[in-house]
Amino acid sequence: MISGHANRAVFEPIVELLLEQMAGGSPWRADGGEFPASHYADPAHLALEQRTLFTELPQMVALSADLPEPGSQITRDSFAVPLVLTRDDDGLVHAFANVCAHRGAQVVDDGRQCSRRLTCPYHGWSYDLDGTQVGLPDNESFPNIEIPRPGLRAFPVKEEHGLIWVTPNFEAATPEPGLGAMGTELAALDFEDHQHWRGHRFQLDLNWKLVIDTFLEPYHFATLHRDTVFPIFVPNLCHAERFSPHLREVLPRRTIEKLRGTPPDEWDLVPHSAIVYVLFPGSVIVVQVDHVETWRISPHPTDPGRSTVDLDFYLPELPTTESALGHWERSLDLTISTVINEDFAAMAGVQRGLASGVIDSITAGQNEPGLAMFHRSLVEALPG
Ligand code: FES
Ligand SMILES: [Fe+2]
Structure with missing residues (x-):
């Protein structure tokens, strides 16, 4: 209590x-x-x-308690761009567009999960908890792509006082609530x-x-x-x-x-x-x-x-x-x-x-x- x-x-x-x-x-x-x-x-x-x-403004999108451990992931679908939040192995929170770099599929299913990788259900491209693309099945068919490489697009995010804030604008500065x-x-x-x-x-x-x-x-x-x-x-x-x-x-x-x-x-x-x-x-x-x-x-x-x-x-x-x-x-x-x-x-x-x-x-x-x-x-x- x-x-x-x-x-x-x-x-x-x-x-x-x-x-x-x-x-x-x-x-x-x-x-x-x-x-x-x-x-x-x-x-x-x-x-x-x-x-x-x-x-333009920071939005309080989740409590720290929503991402209790490394690997925790949670989606938010009420902004113009669907979001996925992750907590990485260093405990840092990330916010990404939940949109695959290949052909735009939703990478993480709606809701909450915990796993080391974010794997797109469409063709299996996969991303680390910090958004780096680390998996590319049939790599030879994509001669111009070398992995690892930056994969998921990141939004400005800040965790403080038990709250997680995201500014849903790629160009914005770190949220200052x-x-x-x-x-x-x-x-x-x-x-x-x-x-x-x-x-x-x-x-x-x-x-x-x-x-x-x-x-x-x-x-x-x-x-x-x-x-x-x-x-x-x-x-x-x-x-x-x-x-x-x-x-x-x-x-x-x-x-x-x-x-x-x-x-x-x-x-x-x-x-x-x-x-x-x-x-x-x-x-x-x-x-x-x-x-x-x-x-x-x-x-x-x-x-x-x-x-x-x-x-x-x-x-x-x-x-x-x-x-x-x-x-x-x-x-x-x-x-x-x-x-x-x-x-x-x-x-x-x-x-x-x-x-x-x-x-x-x-x-x-x-x-x-x-x-x-x-x-x-x-x-x-x-x-x-
Ligand atoms: S759209 Fe994600 S792997 Fe193809
Ligand atoms: Fe009321």
Whole structure:
């Protein structure tokens, strides 16, 4: 289980503030704002986002825990170029276009594997973990090719604080995610102590930003989630902090009340909240009481009304008994069904509403500060 103790200096004032607000019966309020509704439905705006946010900026594509050992490989298929990530024998992470140098076949099957070589299933050309081409069946038929030679095209990649970032642009510099103090905080949460368990892909009829918006305020808990989330989380109370362009939002669970009157140096925020890290532009990490989730949100290439979401569950240890397996299957199913039946169902309506052009702007209240922070990051990252 994740401990927040190493981050006590950061988390203690947040707990104090949340307890104070609960005693006063009011939300924590910070800046709200108004943002253009057309940005959810305009194909030209999506094209701008694709060119800038999703091509020029570093993307958090995986946790270090996704590549646990030398030989580990994992694919990512939601960018314009399909990716394969590897960890080599020196422990270094690489990111390649998952495209064979021979005639363009997909080299590594979708998913996760572990092997010394990446072998193309089409004609058997093979590559080392660092992308060098090392195998060429019937070498004599290719008189102009001498191996070893550089084989798979590499993308700029960086591993730090337990996260792996790729800039999906061959010409870009090494990714600089710009996490600031949030980097140290994330490193102290020790995501490496977790293992990937299962994932789920959602294909949605809504703009990618709406998926992130759903994480960014608990104002909707008492209404949209009356029978699911509302009994567990404090409605309409959160704390948010911006680490431009990223942000952290803390959503307190009702159990946080138990900390009132106890010594602050014993407080741990993690068991009494969900901590949401938005890693700009499209990745979200949620630290839950007993596990970690990543949500990777990808816009459709051309349709602003569609997006893909990849949810992954990481556990402190993989289930080894029937009852543990049942517990985690129920937990994943509940997460999926709540977001499908409640959040994404409501958001599909929002998408239609925004696409209708009836309202010019969306409004983030002072009780929705995380939402306003995310949209300010968007405004700042986009030209014009
Ligand atoms: S396309 Fe990969 S070996 Fe031919
Ligand atoms: Fe929700």
